[in-house]
Amino acid sequence: xASKSSEFTGRHMLAIFVGGFxxxxxxxxxxxxxxxxxxxxxxxxxxxxxxxxxNAWLDKAAAARALGWEVRPEHRRSxxxxxxxxxxxxxxxxxxxHLRRPLGAHQFTALTFAPDGNGRWLSREAVAxxxxxxxxxxxxxxxxxxxxxxxx
Numbered sequence: 001x002a003s004k005s006s007e008f009t010g011r012h013m014l015a016i017f018v019g020g021f022x023x024x025x026x027x028x029x030x031x032x033x034x035x036x037x038x039x040x041x042x043x044x045x046x047x048x049x050x051x052x053x054x055n056a057w058l059d060k061a062a063a064a065r066a067l068g069w070e071v072r073p074e075h076r077r078s079x080x081x082x083x084x085x086x087x088x089x090x091x092x093x094x095x096x097x098h099l100r101r102p103l104g105a106h107q108f109t110a111l112t113f114a115p116d117g118n119g120r121w122l123s124r125e126a127v128a129x130x131x132x133x134x135x136x137x138x139x140x141x142x143x144x145x146x147x148x149x150x151x152x
Contacts, residue, residue, distance in 0.1 A: 064145040071095075071136050073151050080126030082111060082151065084136070086119045093140035095121055099132045099151065127151070 044050040070087040077083060084095065095113040100106070109128075113121040132151040138144070 060144075061146075064147075067143055067145055069138060069145045071138070071145075071147060071149070073134060073136075073149050074120075076127060076129075076151065077122075080128070082113075082123040082127055082134075083116070084113060084121040084123075086121060089119065089138060090140045091115070093138050095136065095138050097123070097137070098135045099127060100135075102131060102133045102150075 068088045071089070072085045074083040074085045082097075086095075089095070097111040097113070099109045099111065101108075109125070109132075111123040111125050111127070111134075113123050116122040133148060134151050135146070135148050137146050
């Protein structure tokens with residue numbers, strides 16, 4: 001006959017059951033708080049309508065890549081203005097950018113750029129220091145290009 005201390009009882013089963021579900025719930029709550037607190041995501045009014053436009057967005061991106069225009073944010077000058085280095089962008093193009101903070105408080109700003117010579121463009125507005133994500137748009141000769149980049 002087995003001793004009472006080595007017997008598997010209903011209390012043991014209850015402890016295993018509650019402990020296992022407790023771990024699963026704790027991990028799920030932790031992951032949910034991390035996801036909601038760290039990623040602001042892209043908000044659309046109607047996700048179904050957005051999903052219907054997805055292939056059109058892919059076609060626009062392919063057409064923009066076919067233009068061969070390249071844009072690289074070079075740096076931020078000491079006065080806070082942003083310098084873009086471009087390749088293949090025609091003279092007379094209109095370049096704008098919308099900046100957002102990728103982390104933390106929601107903060108947005110908009111920039112317009114003027115040519116600075118040799119494929120370089122300089123923002124008319126200054127940008128506060130810190131980390132930004134830039135969504136750059138170029139329009140020239142009825143053609144459009146869009147891209148996203150981190151601001152160094």
